[in-house]
Amino acid sequence: MSFTDFDFIFRFLPAFLILYYLAPAMARIYVLIVGSVFFYAMADLRFIPVLLFLSLWNYLIGKGAANGEKTVLALGVAADVISLAAARSLAAGLPGFALPLGISFYTFRMISYCFDSYRGKIPKETTFTQALAYFCLFPQILSGPIMRYGDFAKISAFTAPSETKPLKTRIADILVRVENGLTWFIFGLAAKVLLADHLRSLWNTLGGIGYESLSVPLAWLGALTYSMELYYDFWGYSMMAAGVGIMIGLPMIVNFDQPYASDSVGTFYRRWHMTLGTFFRDYVYIPLGGSRGGWLKTVRNLAFVWLLTGIWHGVNFGYLLWAASVLYMILVERALRERNSRIAAVVGRIHVLLGIPLTWVMFAVGDLERIGAYFLRLFPIVPTQGVVFAGDFAKYTSQYGIYLLFSLVFLLPCVYHCYVRFRRSVPVTVILSGLFVLSLISMARAGNNPFLYLQF
């Protein structure tokens, strides 16, 4: 069950919310746990025991590390890392073994729990029930965001005294909460279904043609297409997760903050998949010394973080090349900024608007030979072996131009900020309702595409 299943949207979510808010405040956390485990079981029944075992393990580690016990922390983190690495190796090496869904995300949530506990950021009186609810939390278990326990603890629905009042007096609050959550959920659904899924169809078509047979303009259009597809797929997913989170009383978790408006790759990755970026910053980069140990150490720390980021996505040449290219651009920007900040800003923009899409091509294509074939079409320094259809660019821009156009419009920060500001106004509500219906029609028409990021 994923967020774009009709079963999730129209059966699970409403049923869950009704039970959740009908239950007495004390019992609500149990509804959350049962609902989350049910949600996960619908997607992947086999690995429920792994999830429950790791939850218990990390809760105990969290208790043990709470007094600053480094050894205990190391033990806990090692178990998480080994589980993740083992699952990934098995999935890569054993045919027929599917990666336990969401394991990359929930093990990272567990690592952050252990670290936060070690640093004294998690209340000592935290119960296993609370930790379990945090680890299994259904809006976030499959593809993040990697929310911290501190944010989870803000969940007011079962802690606030007002929540013990009779339903009649709190129904208005609940409705406002759900309505607010829906503004994000629908926006995310539309981004995913109306933009990302259609752009994915074009990207798949390009693969079907064979990269060596793309015309040069189509190869560039392909780089744009994949970049936009990945962005709206994952941003859309993150907004849907945030929306469901708001409905159950969590704060808004921002995972993307207009990354393409950044003026450097460094900033881009502080605004792209932010919960992963801050995870690596807080639990890897800063413990290693961050940028305080001089040039050489900074480069070493950045390289280590980006190596880990690459590996986290998968052991695949494309991910490593992607990570290495990003690291290279970040280092170039740092070096330039120390000499001339104006040039650094120009180079940074070029990096974001031109370099980043090229790194996404590496990320998407994966294998060295095919990356080479694609780049030889982007930069046709040698004639291609393939057969090129001269009308391909015109054909695909006429078919997909509208999706590409909208994907570019929503890159403009002002469009998004307008949405945030006016999302409860009448005209935007009408537009959102229309987008919701269009998304549902598109889903019914096209069948379901699972989230691209689900495989990670």
Next chain:
Amino acid sequence: MKRFCPLIIVFILSAAFYVLTGFALPEEFSLFGAAEDDLYAMDDDDDELYVAETQIAALETDAEPEIPVVRPGVSQTDAPEADTAADAEDSAVPEAPEADETQETQEAEETEPEAEELPVVHPGENTVIEVAPLPYTIGPVEPDYFADALFIGDSRTVGLGEYCPELDANASFYAKVSLTVRQALDKPFVETAEGKKTVYEMLANDRQYGKIYIMLGINELGGGTNESFREDFREMIGRIRVLQPGAIIIVQGIMHVTGSKSARDPNINNERINGRNAALAELADPKMRIFYVDPNENLDDEEGNLRAELSFDDVHLKAASYGLWYEYLLGHGVIAGS
């Protein structure tokens, strides 16, 4: 807006609609037009709709079960060496044994679908159609063989037109992504100066072809039986035959998918394709100038699957692989004389 929750209301209405209807949309429904169809239209939703439609069609045709091939140039069966001027009058009064039945069906054919706008089509009226004498043989041909050839097909034939420039320079293409046998003639997708036309209209009014190649069927593997598929195909050929009495009709076997696709897909697999192709091969009738060729012979591996390296998505050829299909067609032209 504080007290009033419009999105919740929209959500509840949609949920109610979903529970009641399951969002079963009509087959032809398209949100934004062209690109929508490129989601390869091979998903289960379409299959279900198709099954339903097939069942209805089966009920309807119970009264008149067999739809025979309409045979306009009937005189050729008796006198194959004669050059025949076939016009609609002739074809409506065939001398074949099943004359009555044929006539009935054909009248239905011609009056039903285009009764309103199109006049009853008189193909080749006042034109002499050259029909080469029997027998025909299958053998190698030169590229200019395709100068009077038309290709009808789905996404795979679209690809053939785009990525085989040598063939595209000679032949014509009426091909569309996600096309099925049942829509092939009646779906308006051929771009003309006067807007989109159906293949039926084009065949009726545009020009007479010497050869008509057809490859269809991958999009309807999920529904119907080999027999119903063959009969749908037979009906389509019959309608083409009326409009293009002089053409050699060359049915191509449905191209296989790769072994990995075949192993994991309950509908789109080679076992099913082979069943359909065996049914298609039965349509071949050299006397009626209907032939069957199978390009899989040049595209398969030893196990009878599409060679994995020729495809990226396991269903469609890569651009660079279309040459192999063309190579097969060059080696398997239908030639008059022995």
